[in-house]
Amino acid sequence: MTKRYYIETFGCQMNVNDSEKVAGLLRASGYEEAASPEQAEAVFINTCAVREKAADKLFHSVGRLRRQQRDRPELKIGVGGCVPQLIGADSVMARAPGLDLVVGPHNVGNVAALFERAREGEKGLVDLDRKADRFSVPDELVAHTNPVRAYVTAMEGCNHVCSFCVVPRTRGPEVCRPLAEIVGEVAKLVARGVPEVMLLGQTVNAYRHAGADFADLLAAVHSVPGLKRLRFTTSHPEHVDLRVAEAMGSLERLCPYLHLPVQSGSDRILASMRRGYTVAEYRQKVALLREHVPNLAISSDFICGYPSESEAEFEASLALVEEIGFAGLFVFAYSPRPGTTALRLEDDVPEREKRRRVQVLNDFQQRQQRRRNEARVGAIEDVLAEALGEDGKLSGRTADFRSVHFEGASEWIGRCIPVEIVEAGANSLIGRPVPG
DSSP: OOEEEEEEEOSSHHHHHHHHHHHHHHHHTTEEEOSSGGGOSEEEEEEOOSSHHHHHHHHHHHHHHHHHHHHOTTOEEEEEEHHHHHHOHHHHHHHSTTOSEEEOGGGGGGHHHHHHHHHTTOOSEEEOOTTSOTTOSOGGGOOOSOSSEEEEEOEEOOOOOOTTOOHHHHTOSOEEOOHHHHHHHHHHHHHTTOOEEEEEOTTGGGOEETTEEHHHHHHHHHTSTTOOEEEEEOOOGGGOOHHHHHHHHHOTTBOSEEEOOOBOSOHHHHHHHTOSOOHHHHHHHHHHHHHHOTTOEEEEEEEESOTTOOHHHHHHHHHHHHHHTOSEEEEEEOOOOTTOGGGGSOOOSOHHHHHHHHHHHHHHHHHHHHHHHHTTTTOEEEEEEEEEOTTSEEEEEOTTOOEEEEEOOGGGTTSEEEEEEEEEOSSEEEEEEOOO
């Protein structure tokens, strides 16, 4: 009998990479990928707990699957990721009764075996062991979903204590992989034809292992023969230093793009968030980076409506967005999360006002992006072709991570194509290949 799996992933690139590990292990156990949950015997939902809405998606998805399970008792449902690690298996089971298995982010290596036990009739299987080896899945089994850009975990966890964040409670403290293991995985991916690698970690630039720091890691991965592009995410401002700036300026295949969350333009709010820096210090980090990488594109995160945030403090965030000139923003309305210190604060900014501030900040950023993108019309960009869309056009990314759409052939996927930019929107560019 054919065994088929389907994976639904919420959240960050770390979750995407975890789902790729689960998929690879299921394939090694004889499963085939299904096109939809309705066609699968094993459905795994990989969850995110960073925002309340992201967590709620889990229970909506499980509800739909449970209704299917009434007519298809062979369907087994598993839940993993940060939600069960944060609120516990009992709480997940109470809101989603009948789940076959629940695992935490440290335990993705056991998902395939647990599904087999569920198929044999066991119920309510749970593995939330925080001490499990986070890097136990063999490199060769990871089912990378993007043939052009592969995620490689450099470290997991976070040692910061930001007041709003659940990551230290779900992913645990920082644990770094040995440098040689990371370089070895990248070399295998490049040998398989993957042109671009993105190093992952909750605070990836905090990487330290056996005397090697993040700049050492970047240099070592950059030296892998055949690698075309190197990226990393996510970074914390505290760990931006001269060595990182020098590495970004000197390693030619290291892309001039950095995601550097700031969260607020107010020193008082940053202190309440326990971010560990002031607005002035964030500016200094950006200035250091741009001194070494003048064309550096920086994206960031902002939280609107954090407890007690005033209108003036929100306006300070708007002013910082204009000053820095971010290439992109991820803007969120504050939501209280279990286990965080901010939960003790009065959530006193009305939801309607939070939504207004999110909209204002997003609209402002969109205008800024459109203006900067329009300035690129007429430029020739090297675009790494990634996918062929239903409209027959290729899409890809510039070195600074701007999305570009252009006419081309599927055999160009994985190649860097010179493209002249002919039109610009707020979020993407349109180009035409330059004859060569």
